[in-house]
Amino acid sequence: MIAYIQGNQARILSDLGQHVWLSLLPVLVGVVLALPAGYLTVRYRWLYQPVVNLGGILYSVPSLALFVVIPAIIPVGTLSPLNIVVALSVYSFALLARTVADALISVQGETTWAAAAMGFRPLRQLFGVELPMALPVMMAGLRVATVSNISLVSVGAIIGVGGLGDLFTRGLQLSYLAPIIVGIVLSVLLAAVCDSGIVLVQRWLTPWTRAGAR
Amino acid sequence: MITFDAVTKAFPGGNVAVDNLSLELPTGQITVFVGPSGCGKTTSLRMINRTIEPTSGTISIDGEDVTSQDAALLRRRIGYVIQHAGLFPHRTVADNIATVPLLNGVNKAQAREQARELLTRVGLDESLASRYPAQLSGGQQQRVGVARALAADPPVMLMDEPFSAVDPIVRDGLQREFLRLQSELGKTIAFVTHDIDEAIKLGDRVAIFREGGHLAQVGSPQDLLDDPADEFVADFVGRDRGFRALSFITAEKLEVEQVSAYVDRARGASLVLDDTGRPTGWSVDGQEVLRALPGTFTTRDALRLVTDLAITSPAGAAVRVDEAGVADGVVAHEAIARHLTALRRETER
Ligand SMILES: Nc1ncnc2c1ncn2[C@@H]1O[C@H](COP(=O)(O)OP(=O)(O)O)[C@@H](O)[C@H]1O
Numbered sequence: 001m002i003a004y005i006q007g008n009q010a011r012i013l014s015d016l017g018q019h020v021w022l023s024l025l026p027v028l029v030g031v032v033l034a035l036p037a038g039y040l041t042v043r044y045r046w047l048y049q050p051v052v053n054l055g056g057i058l059y060s061v062p063s064l065a066l067f068v069v070i071p072a073i074i075p076v077g078t079l080s081p082l083n084i085v086v087a088l089s090v091y092s093f094a095l096l097a098r099t100v101a102d103a104l105i106s107v108q109g110e111t112t113w114a115a116a117a118m119g120f121r122p123l124r125q126l127f128g129v130e131l132p133m134a135l136p137v138m139m140a141g142l143r144v145a146t147v148s149n150i151s152l153v154s155v156g157a158i159i160g161v162g163g164l165g166d167l168f169t170r171g172l173q174l175s176y177l178a179p180i181i182v183g184i185v186l187s188v189l190l191a192a193v194c195d196s197g198i199v200l201v202q203r204w205l206t207p208w209t210r211a212g213a214r
Numbered sequence: 215m216i217t218f219d220a221v222t223k224a225f226p227g228g229n230v231a232v233d234n235l236s237l238e239l240p241t242g243q244i245t246v247f248v249g250p251s252g253c254g255k256t257t258s259l260r261m262i263n264r265t266i267e268p269t270s271g272t273i274s275i276d277g278e279d280v281t282s283q284d285a286a287l288l289r290r291r292i293g294y295v296i297q298h299a300g301l302f303p304h305r306t307v308a309d310n311i312a313t314v315p316l317l318n319g320v321n322k323a324q325a326r327e328q329a330r331e332l333l334t335r336v337g338l339d340e341s342l343a344s345r346y347p348a349q350l351s352g353g354q355q356q357r358v359g360v361a362r363a364l365a366a367d368p369p370v371m372l373m374d375e376p377f378s379a380v381d382p383i384v385r386d387g388l389q390r391e392f393l394r395l396q397s398e399l400g401k402t403i404a405f406v407t408h409d410i411d412e413a414i415k416l417g418d419r420v421a422i423f424r425e426g427g428h429l430a431q432v433g434s435p436q437d438l439l440d441d442p443a444d445e446f447v448a449d450f451v452g453r454d455r456g457f458r459a460l461s462f463i464t465a466e467k468l469e470v471e472q473v474s475a476y477v478d479r480a481r482g483a484s485l486v487l488d489d490t491g492r493p494t495g496w497s498v499d500g501q502e503v504l505r506a507l508p509g510t511f512t513t514r515d516a517l518r519l520v521t522d523l524a525i526t527s528p529a530g531a532a533v534r535v536d537e538a539g540v541a542d543g544v545v546a547h548e549a550i551a552r553h554l555t556a557l558r559r560e561t562e563r
């Protein structure tokens with residue numbers, strides 16, 4: 001085991017590095033797309049149901065199927081890492097668009113009414129009041145999207161791009177346990193580190209949620 | 215002056231919330247909108263700052279039609295206070311108060327400094343400035359709500375049931391302080407409540423609304439009590455309106471007995487004073503056990519309070535104090551009753 005790690009350090013690190021960007025870049029893309037989409041569903045309520053339904057459908061497509069379908073729709077090679085990034089971005093978007101919409105809808109009420117009544121213009125109200133108030137719920141969605149992406153990236157190993165997933169396939173091919181264990185441990189660790197990272201950022205961004213009641 | 219001219223609001227679906235309302239709210243005075251739930255008070259209030267637009271008719275402030283003004287700028291010149299304060303949970307108390315100045319481009323340091331001053335103004339400690347709203351009691355949040363509305367020194371204030379969600383004792387304190395503030399500030403205030411007592415206590419003018427968004431009667435509290443326009447108003451101001459009228463007469467001319475007559479009495483309730491002469495409670499039948507004082511009054515308080523105090527006191531008497539809080543007289547409820555009878559004879563003559 002130790003020998004395996006020592007002998008394959010460079011390989012393992014590059015798999016880990018690839019795993020990190022393959023899983024986190026889609027989260028970033030998902031956030032960037034989900035924020036305006038979520039906002040629009042609040043602004044134009046009739047959009048809410050279609051967006052939620054679309055998200056539900058997208059989210060229920062098996063990842064492997066998505067890896068095969070995407071190259072048929074946009075010009076990326078099936079074996080290209082970009083294929084994985086696009087597929088996972090779709091998942092992240094599906095999950096986050098609904099989270100953003102629900103979070104923004106949940107903060108509508110007396111407080112946002114009061115904000116408007118005090119003379120906030122819509123955009124400033126969105127950034128100054130509604131988004132900050134919606135942050136705790138949105139951050140919870142972000143945690144789910146991040147952790148699920150980290151586990152989904154491994155599936156990409158089946159088509160040959162999978163970050164730590166490559167360790168699994170290698171271990172299976174060689175009937176050798178060490179790379180499999182290293183792969184599992186590292187991906188669990190990665191998920192835990194990212195999750196705690198988000199929690200820390202959230203604590204820093206939302207000090208008021210810990211300002212205990214009364 | 216705020217003027218409603220034939221204002222009607224019909225919501226989609228045909229629900230007429232306000233029906234042909236014409237009303238004037240004089241500058242520098244408190245006009246209270248009162249009436250049962252659902253009679254259009256909130257809707258009327260919200261049309262003033264254009265958070266609801268009227269279906270027909272016009273609302274103007276000092277002769278200028280509100281719909282001719284930019285809504286956001288208009289709103290920054292109109293303070294707004296609501297029932298649960300509606301404070302921003304993610305902003306500190308100071309930043310909540312500084313909201314409108316910040317919107318107007320005042321720099322942060324200056325706005326926060328001013329927010330601290332406002333905290334003291336509404337009777338809160340400056341140390342609360344860096345707290346979050348969730349760390350305050352309901353009454354404190356309501357005061358912060360008032361401070362926030364006052365921050366940009368708007369000439370007009372809209373207050374929608376601002377004191378309804380706090381318990382009666384806290385509410386009483388908030389109301390008194392509100393009146394004190396208003397006597398210093400002289401804002402033009404539209405105040406919504408469903409509580410006729412509050413309306414009479416706070417209003418320079420009271421507009422009574424009835425079901426369907428109709429104005430039933432408008433006038434001074436005294437007018438409404440003395441001369442209700444119809445059955446509905448008479449009913450709404452209540453059968454005990456004689457008692458309510460006591461809210462307008464101060465205890466200035468009420469004769470009191472010497473405090474010493476109530477101290478160290480062998481039988482019945484006896485008044486206990488501390489070293490400085492401030493009343494601390496009643497002891498009953500010479501026992502040590504103290505019964506709390508329901509409160510005290512000064513010559514500036516209304517007879518209604520004095521009557522309340524006398525009725526709820528174990529001695530059947532209310533204690534008067536001077537500016538320093540030192541007991542300077544006691545009055546039994548029989549004496550209050552005699553005083554009232556004398557007053558009535560006087561007005562009938
Ligand atoms: N946004 C709205 N859409 C439809 N009806 C409304 C709306 N807001 C208020 N109403 C109706 O208008 C009437 C008056 O409401 P409101 O002004 O809130 O009354 P009040 O403040 O006196 O309790 C009520 O019948 C209420 O149901």
Ligand SMILES: [Mg+2]
Pocket residue numbers: 255256257406
């Ligand atoms: Mg109301």
